[in-house]
Amino acid sequence: MTVTLMCGPSGSGKTTWAADLEGAGAVRLSFDVELWRRGSRPLTATPELMQEVDAELRTRLVYLVRAGRDVVLDLTFSTRAMRQEWRALVLPLGVVPETVHLDVPHDELRRRLTARSDTAADDVALTPEQIERHLAEFEPPTAEEGPLRVVRVDPLA
Structure with a gap:
């Protein structure tokens, strides 16, 4: 089983x-x-709704791991603290999550985010200011945090 x-x-x-x-x-x-x-x-959800969804996802993660299911957490995991919190949920269950860090040049990220249509959950548009704040606040993971696979994305490849 993997997380x-x-x-x-x-x-x-x-x-x-x-x-x-x-x-x-x-x-x-x-x-x-x-x-x-x-x-x-x-970006517009109330703090209460964010807390509700967070609690539900954490509960589902633990339930799925106990049921022996593989789980992929499709979150940004933008801070080390956030990654540590989620790892701590499954470590007592004998699972050591792997972090997959998709390392994309910022110019390519800006291009992709600017092209979003805001018509689906995985296509939410961001303003230029939100994009810059998001990029500035992102903390790349390190090997000291646990198993890490870094995938460098070359947009020209």
Whole structure:
């Protein structure tokens, strides 16, 4: 059984990667999908709704791991503290999550995010100011945090 933490700024391709794992049998958990299903978006959701979704996703993660299911967490995991909190949920269950960090050049991220249509949970548009703040606040994961796979995305390849 595996738990994968998808890590990278918005637009890095986390959902595409997570969908591939989902196609191979993992259960995908996503804030964006849950918020969209409830008629909200990550940047406009109330703190109460964010807390509710967070609690539900954490509960589902533990339930799925106890049931022996592979899980991919399709979240940004933008801070070390956030990654540590989610790892701590499954470590007592004998699972050491792997972090998959999609490392994409910032110019490519800006291009992708600017092209979003805001018509689906995984296509939420950001303003230029939100994009810059998101990129500035993102803390790349390090090997000291636990198993880490860094995928460098070359947009010209």
